[in-house]
Amino acid sequence: MIARTFSLLMPVLFPSWRFFMTVGPSPRVEYREKGGAWRESHPKPAHLSVGRMAARMFSNHARNTQLYAVALAERLVAAPSDHSRDELMRLVAEAHRADGQLQFRLVFVMREGEELISEVIYTSELFAAEAYL
Amino acid sequence: MTLDLAMRVTEVMLALAMIQQGLEHLRDKGRTLFALRIALCLWVLSGVTTGFALLGLFSTSLVHLHRFGGPYNGGSDKMTILIVTCLMVAQIGPSPLWAELAMAYLAVQLVLSYFVSGYVKIVKPEWRSGQALVDVFTFSAYPVSESLRGWAAHPRLLQVMSWGVMGFEVLFPLALLHPVALYAGLAIAATFHLANAFLFGLNRFFWIWICAYPSLIWFQGRLEGFTP
Numbered sequence: 449m450i451a452r453t454f455s456l457l458m459p460v461l462f463p464s465w466r467f468f469m470t471v472g473p474s475p476r477v478e479y480r481e482k483g484g485a486w487r488e489s490h491p492k493p494a495h496l497s498v499g500r501m502a503a504r505m506f507s508n509h510a511r512n513t514q515l516y517a518v519a520l521a522e523r524l525v526a527a528p529s530d531h532s533r534d535e536l537m538r539l540v541a542e543a544h545r546a547d548g549q550l551q552f553r554l555v556f557v558m559r560e561g562e563e564l565i566s567e568v569i570y571t572s573e574l575f576a577a578e579a580y581l
Numbered sequence: 582m583t584l585d586l587a588m589r590v591t592e593v594m595l596a597l598a599m600i601q602q603g604l605e606h607l608r609d610k611g612r613t614l615f616a617l618r619i620a621l622c623l624w625v626l627s628g629v630t631t632g633f634a635l636l637g638l639f640s641t642s643l644v645h646l647h648r649f650g651g652p653y654n655g656g657s658d659k660m661t662i663l664i665v666t667c668l669m670v671a672q673i674g675p676s677p678l679w680a681e682l683a684m685a686y687l688a689v690q691l692v693l694s695y696f697v698s699g700y701v702k703i704v705k706p707e708w709r710s711g712q713a714l715v716d717v718f719t720f721s722a723y724p725v726s727e728s729l730r731g732w733a734a735h736p737r738l739l740q741v742m743s744w745g746v747m748g749f750e751v752l753f754p755l756a757l758l759h760p761v762a763l764y765a766g767l768a769i770a771a772t773f774h775l776a777n778a779f780l781f782g783l784n785r786f787f788w789i790w791i792c793a794y795p796s797l798i799w800f801q802g803r804l805e806g807f808t809p
Contacts, residue, residue, distance in 0.1 A: 457646065460652070460663060467698045467701075468698070468702065469705070471707070471721055474720050492724070492726055495726050495727070498779070501779040504725075505787065515654065515655070515783075519653075523650065535649075564720055
């Protein structure tokens with residue numbers, strides 16, 4: 449517990465500040481109900497007016513949840529953990545509130561030369577949505 | 582700006598920024614933690630024995646890190662906890678020297694947050710050519726709406742924007758040379774965060790980064806005091 453606390457706290461007290469050093473493969477979280485088609489779990493809006501952008505300065509829960517899902521997806525691929533997997537299951541369950549079983553996968557979009565390619569890097573097992581609500 | 586004033590302004594701004602963060606979570610399952618943080622922020626705003634309130638905020642920050650397996654909102658959480666920690670040390674440290682050291686540390690970290698961020702970009706060919714920013718708009722998760730991806734069709738504009746951001750970030754430490762330069766630098770920095778908030782939805786970065794500005798204004802004056 450103490451070692452874990454230190455490992456979490458040290459990068460905060462001695463931050464690297466290496467924002468956007470590179471633009472690497474970018475994750476999308478997709479979900480489906482058992483046997484259904486894959487859909488993006490936390491899609492962004494087609495368009496946002498400047499007024500809506502300004503309003504989001506004060507209340508931006510949906511967008512910050514999207515960003516948290518992206519962080520979890522990157523963590524799950526870089527260093528797989530039950531925490532990241534369970535949190536993604538929770539976010540998917542809360543967003544879609546299905547009665548039955550759900551599943552998520554992580555699709556990474558990346559540049560390969562002039563082309564953009566997508567690759568499924570991780571697929572979860574089926575899980576009961578209600579267990580995370 | 583005096584040290585006491587810098588600390589108090591930072592406390593008030595921090596409390597307001599953390600209340601904004603907390604309010605976003607009040608419908609979540611784990612709302613108790615955020616409700617407690619809001620209560621502690623109100624205590625900080627009261628100005629009464631704020632050292633204990635900051636100790637409480639530091640403790641909830643540790644719970645927060647465990648709860649989310651690290652920062653919930655990336656760099657903005659890091660800066661939040663860094664400010665909480667520096668203010669806590671400044672308030673409950675055994676001598677006034679601790680307050681100076683803690684606030685100076687915060688000021689230095691603020692400068693580094695811009696300089697390091699600019700340096701790691703400017704040494705990369707893809708940032709210098711503007712390709713990195715093209716990729717940010719083309720396929721990264723950051724644009725707040727799909728329509729913003731259209732900006733990727735303007736590579737020359739994005740190259741100019743890349744150089745504008747990198748140039749500002751690596752030159753930011755020079756703002757310490759004169760108070761007017763510092764105010765100008767902070768105004769540009771705040772505008773940069775505001776643009777990031779609008780384009781990428783990084784609202785928390787704007788509110789929390791400006792909380793650290795009073796420490797740098799005090800620090801710059803403190804450095805001038807050493808000048809013969």
